[in-house]
Amino acid sequence: MPLPRLVLNFEERGQDEKDLFLVAYGDMLFDSPELFGKPASNLGLACSTCHNRSDINKSFFIPGISHKPGSIDVDGHFFNPLFNDHRKDSIDIPSLRGIRFTAPYGRDGRFASLRDFVRNVIVNEFGGAEPTPLMLDSLVTYMLEFDWLPSPFLNPDGTLNDKASKQAKNGEKLFNKKFASMGDRACSSCHMPSSNFIDGLRHDIGSGNSSSPNARDSFFDTPTLINVKYTAPYFHDGSLENLSDVVQWFNEKYKLQLSEKEKADLTAYLDEVGAGEEPFENFDYENTQFTLDWSELSTFLSTLNTLIPAEDKFHIKLLLDTVAKDLKVDAAGLKNLDQSSLVYELTDKLDSILAAVEKDDWQTSASLWLEYQQLENKYGPKFK
Template identity: 60%
Template sequence: MIRDVLGVLFAICAGALVLSGPVTATPAKEAPWLPEAAAYRLTLFLGNLEPLPWDEVERAWTEPYRGSEFSSGALAWLDSESDIDTAQLLNAISLEDRQAVFAEATQLIALRIEEELDRAVAVEDPALAQQAVRTARELYRGFADGIAAAEPDTARQIGLAWLELNSSTGSAGVLGAGATSTDRDTMEATRAVISDYLAENYLLDSFAPRQKLSALPETAVLSGRTIEVPPSLPPGSDIFDQDPLPLLVLNFEEQGIDETDLPLVAYGDMLFDSAQIFGSPARDLGIACSTCHNRSDVNQRLFIPGASHQPGAIDVDGAFFNPIFNDRRDDPLDIPSLRGLRFTGPYGRDGRFASLRDFTRNVIVNEFGGDEPTPFMMDALVAYMLEFDFLPNRMLTGDGRLTDAAPEAARRGEKIFNRPLAGLSDRSCASCHVPDGNFLDRQAHDIGSVAAAYEGARAGALDTPTLLGTAYTAPYFHDGSQPSLAAVVDWFDDTKSLGLTEADRADLTAYLETIGAADAPYEAFDAANTSFRLAFSELTTFASTLDTLLPRRDAEHILLLTDTVAADLSADASTMSNLAARSEVYVLAERLAEVGAAVRDEDWASAEASWSAFKAEAAALDERAF
């Protein structure tokens, strides 16, 4: 029952996010998927990638999806729970026949729904009937967004049919009290509404060719209408913030300067947290710069099947985010930290961008398909990111020397780090990771960690990464192939024949862990200083830029701000500990939306009035916003 309710709530929330305008950058958690429904949705998602990753399609059916609550894959699950023959589906996958795989998988889900509905109607026990209806409804999730996009009225009728079907199964009551009998006529009638629709749209001998795989009903496809199914991530995806949340260190804050006195920086902070600057699907899914770079650092849990080979990695130039930028190579990269960004140029894993501005524009326009940002937006984003600082580390001086707080093993490791080694052409580790240069040299080197794409290729040179803060950013290397700093030391010793002893390796690892450490790497939360309080402080700071934008009558940038902040403020309210104040936060979000609405109408007086009301109400709420 809980899964069923969560599924309905997720569908409602997802529809609201897509249909109500601005999209929040705060993702909503979805209910778990049944194995065969998860495999189907993964098949749709993977089937739209170019080149199509057939090995992952096969795994979608043979292995549990990442994070699944079920221990078996879809095929094993079907073998134990269903009489449906999966041979034709497996044959289509082996032949790499995209259309046939779509047809077989779609028919399978429809047949499974029918199978469960047959059980619901056949059993006498109301509890077993309700369980079968719930299972059938969870399977129907695989089609729900396609039906809602193509035929919203029909989607509502089917939704009511599910509710009536469930209630008509009857109930045994509680300890014999409140029992209700099964209403067979209603069960048959409501079941027919669902089954007839499935027969007409999903239980077919053949389907029209699909240029893009989706759960759209067949009648809608044959109509020739242009129908956009809202973008969705497949089961197993994770775009939630890392936990614990990395601590954000900003240069101006360390100097005691309030961000509200830096409107350009504050607006850039908002843009960094806004999905609105990207194109679809990133924008519609609520993916922002901060999704990958939590608090300027790394989101080590981020994972999208087909785009990530492991958590904390993403292929941003694949087919999903911006097909026109698809390089047709399966090359996900480990997400880099952005701490100390003003010291770490050039930018990009291979250092291809000398300018942070050019690098940022490439992310927005090329990687994520966004519109060309305005000069003001670029100025703001760069101004904000240049404030990212490294984490304070009491064991390290500003020029890269160890302090008295460093352990003895690290001191021995420091000598090895600075010692010329024959395996490194008589250079040392410090030759590239220069201690008094923030442990980098701003150059690119080919250390042999990148496999050559073709004979004679010279594309293995990668930008030297800083070693500051790296104790918290595992795994390592551009592809995340090394799980720990000890593994990095072992790799260099093995591949470069450095001749280190076991003790040397341990000491060098201790040194790397020491210089990569921090006094406080994560945000510290408690009963009053909650994650919502942090979000509330940030969002009201973003909004403070209206004091600058409203007098300038800068409608374009005002609307980007109000659309972003109002949606996020409303979404984040659901995380509040102080439930009594939650309604006030929703009112506050609406007040900001009123600013945007007035600006759209060019009613600047009303916009100013709503903004003044927002500031007064936010100040009054501040102490209770936790």
């Protein structure tokens, strides 16, 4: 499965993550199983397990927790019995790209605040301890940097540009056409092109499982169509495998009476609206999975420049417990496994820093951190 390309706004603007403490610490937390309670952390689950590089994980599957690959029941008995709703209602894992523009949060839009949403995920869904204010500040600050892949076929107002195909432009007309069977509304009434293809509202389109015939409990947040080409399957439960299935579902549900050509045109439109530039990481001999992981972990550790002078034992321990374990595991991905001993020398140094921190020996902690940075500068350029 190809690795999604992570697009961070600060990087696109030429800023170094190591200069952004909250972002760097939040990046670490997003990759840390230490956030969650024992069932999840024992499995090594982190935010990034499901939301891989801010996107989705199509291969995620836990028997009894997922009804299909790429789905998860976050309010069942397994992760947190106190939060068990006694329903089999696993949902399709959504992308977090562009999340600062897509409030409210949750498939049914139950959280207006990203901070409240994140806390609910940690404490209620995955049974973790109450996060500190710094942890929530860091996670939210980091996540607000998630950008969509640049859209090669869209103008800033969401209309198709001159690069779009004729078929997609025909589909654009259909997307904006009002249908009497949809209450004189168009697809664009909810997926507003000028607003990143969302309206910030919840609608019952008939895709949910209501508790009774007249119940009003199957409303879902309007999802964006930006980068939708890469987030199959579709709908809250992942019940539709591809974009043509989505078009066919609406055609049948709302009796749109679209011809085969019109359905193909509309599918082509969605495909080009949902396209993104360089959607996946490209690895070669120089740019390897290990060098990517190594760069991230180095960035996470840069937060020690702030945390050690602040004598912040709790957040240092959380950082080092996360990074030391990850670095040991990542060593297996080295192109030259003879370099593993260098990686283990670095992790031993991290363990020594943690031991000094736990003894409140801040002078030794600072000295060991300096030694680690010297080793990092010596070994880092050699890793592949």
